Amino acid sequence: GESVGLHLPTLSVQEGDNSIINCAYSNSASDYFIWYKQESGKGPQFIIDIRSNMDKRQGQRVTVLLNKTVKHLSLQIAATQPGDSAVYFCAENTYNQGGKLIFGQGTELSVKP
Amino acid sequence: ETGVTQTPRHLVMGMTNKKSLKCEQHLGHNAMYWYKQSAKKPLELMFVYNFKEQTENNSVPSRFSPECPNSSHLFLHLHTLQPEDSALYLCASSYGDRGQPQHFGDGTRLSIL
Numbered sequence: 364g365e366s367v368g369l370h371l372p373t374l375s376v377q378e379g380d381n382s383i384i385n386c387a388y389s390n391s392a393s394d395y396f397i398w399y400k401q402e403s404g405k406g407p408q409f410i411i412d413i414r415s416n417m418d419k420r421q422g423q424r425v426t427v428l429l430n431k432t433v434k435h436l437s438l439q440i441a442a443t444q445p446g447d448s449a450v451y452f453c454a455e456n457t458y459n460q461g462g463k464l465i466f467g468q469g470t471e472l473s474v475k476p
Numbered sequence: 477e478t479g480v481t482q483t484p485r486h487l488v489m490g491m492t493n494k495k496s497l498k499c500e501q502h503l504g505h506n507a508m509y510w511y512k513q514s515a516k517k518p519l520e521l522m523f524v525y526n527f528k529e530q531t532e533n534n535s536v537p538s539r540f541s542p543e544c545p546n547s548s549h550l551f552l553h554l555h556t557l558q559p560e561d562s563a564l565y566l567c568a569s570s571y572g573d574r575g576q577p578q579h580f581g582d583g584t585r586l587s588i589l
Binding site for chain 2: 372394395397399404405406407408409412414452456457458460461462463464466467468469
């Protein structure tokens with residue numbers, strides 16, 4: 364399943380399928396990006412990050428892709444599990460903003476058993 | 477378990493009450509942040525402290541008063557709040573430099589009667 368960031372804030376996938384969550388970031392000067400996962404009743408949890416000198420970075424079952432040309436970031440989750448159900452946020456950091464992050468609206472991922 | 481602890485987890489208060497939210501981080505970070513999270517909206521940055529000094533106030537009404545006695549503790553003092561202030565208040569910490577992730581607590585769910 365695939366989402367289109369701000370225009371489709373919910374994504375429903377079948378357990379075991381791959382999920383793709385998209386994010387269009389705002390500032391071409393941003394050079395550091397993070398994906399967070401927020402489960403119900405909890406705060407955002409760091410998943411994976413990527414710097415602008417990379418196009419792809421892999422973690423455990425997750426991959427982040429960065430396309431600077433079109434200012435697009437995606438999070439791929441392999442073999443989606445019920446425990447992956449949460450809201451996923453992207454965040455960007457711009458080189459002249461210190462540690463300040465700008466967050467996207469978020470996409471709610473729902474995994475059907 | 478996170479390295480950032482927020483108390484209380486839930487707070488219900490009347491508009492004339494005064495209360496405080498507390499945040500403590502055990503990650504050795506230098507910067508601490510307050511965010512407001514309302515339903516269906518991106519995280520809104522409220523305040524930033526770096527080495528105990530306030531470096532950002534994002535046009536927050538004066539009924540919210542932050543305090544940072546040291547790099548490990550952050551408070552948000554509340555007085556004469558409005559119903560629209562009901563939200564999840566999240567605290568985060570980081571090393572404060574660009575290109576570093578922020579780590580979040582689980583928030584305080586605030587309800588104004």
